[in-house]
Amino acid sequence: MKAPKRIQPLIDDGLIDEVISRLMSGKEADVYTVRCGSEIRCAKVYKEAAKRSFKQAVKYQEGRKVRNTRRARAMEKNSKFGRKQQEEVWHNAEVSALARIANAGVRVPETYGCLDGVLLMELITDEEGLVAPRLSDVAMSAEQAIEDHAVVMHYVMLMLCAGLVHGDLSEFNVLVDEYGPVIIDLPQAVDAAANNNAQSMLERDVDNITHYYGQYAPELLDSRYAQEIWALYEEGDLNPDRVLTGNFAENTESADVDAVLDEIKAVMAEEASRLERIREANESD
Numbered sequence: 001m002k003a004p005k006r007i008q009p010l011i012d013d014g015l016i017d018e019v020i021s022r023l024m025s026g027k028e029a030d031v032y033t034v035r036c037g038s039e040i041r042c043a044k045v046y047k048e049a050a051k052r053s054f055k056q057a058v059k060y061q062e063g064r065k066v067r068n069t070r071r072a073r074a075m076e077k078n079s080k081f082g083r084k085q086q087e088e089v090w091h092n093a094e095v096s097a098l099a100r101i102a103n104a105g106v107r108v109p110e111t112y113g114c115l116d117g118v119l120l121m122e123l124i125t126d127e128e129g130l131v132a133p134r135l136s137d138v139a140m141s142a143e144q145a146i147e148d149h150a151v152v153m154h155y156v157m158l159m160l161c162a163g164l165v166h167g168d169l170s171e172f173n174v175l176v177d178e179y180g181p182v183i184i185d186l187p188q189a190v191d192a193a194a195n196n197n198a199q200s201m202l203e204r205d206v207d208n209i210t211h212y213y214g215q216y217a218p219e220l221l222d223s224r225y226a227q228e229i230w231a232l233y234e235e236g237d238l239n240p241d242r243v244l245t246g247n248f249a250e251n252t253e254s255a256d257v258d259a260v261l262d263e264i265k266a267v268m269a270e271e272a273s274r275l276e277r278i279r280e281a282n283e284s285d
Helices: 008-012 059-063 067-076 080-103 141-161 200-213 218-224 225-235 259-284
Strands: 019-025 029-036 039-046 111-115 118-122 176-178 180-183
Touching: 008 118, 039 080, 039 111, 080 111, 080 118, 141 180, 141 200, 141 218, 141 225, 180 259, 200 218, 200 225
Parallel strands: none
Antiparallel strands: 019 029, 029 039, 039 118, 111 118, 176 180
16 A cells, blocks of 8 residues: 555655555554554554544643653744654653563563654464454454453553553453453553552453453453552552452541540640740750
């Protein structure tokens, strides 16, 4: 097929030899299968901000830091240069996130570089060498659903161990090859420590995945992985070797307000007494 305008520079630079077909069109990018030498890969062409249908992008960008002060100021002013820089930050965020979670043990496509809004990546295929289906297109037994759900929950935990929350995880952002689930689409991944929406996004990610697998294994719908994972994270007990159970018990103990007030009063009285002793000591001198 004719090479899209955005991919042509990569062909000119010898990074891509041929565009084979368009694989899919999503809310933030179009994906093409391409030939690079003897290998078939995919090229993700990000849509411009005005053409993206990704909702509430600002929520996802909270906490993302730009070290270059000139770039940061331009982005704040929303100048033409600033908008271009914002696009680069959006594109590079996915490259960075893919690298971080791959290092953490999450199965993701390998990346080969991002140039002018085009991300060159590994093409995930099934056991027959065909393009791997999305989870949304896969039916399974209850046993397989339980097994694969546990794998994805483990990946969610590993992502959080790496400091990230996917933020848009669903059956449409998971591919399934012969070895199991593969996580894709991370330009909106958020920094768990810096984004105030991280907990709610993680809960939504887990709910989306659980509801899909729950079609085949209804018992999964009673699990509470999101609450378990986030509680472990807040307590500092989350680590890659943690075995999740899907169980979580809320702390139903109500706060004893009177006891807290009494403790505060006692501390204040002790401080007042200390200051009085200091005053008396100074007067005696």
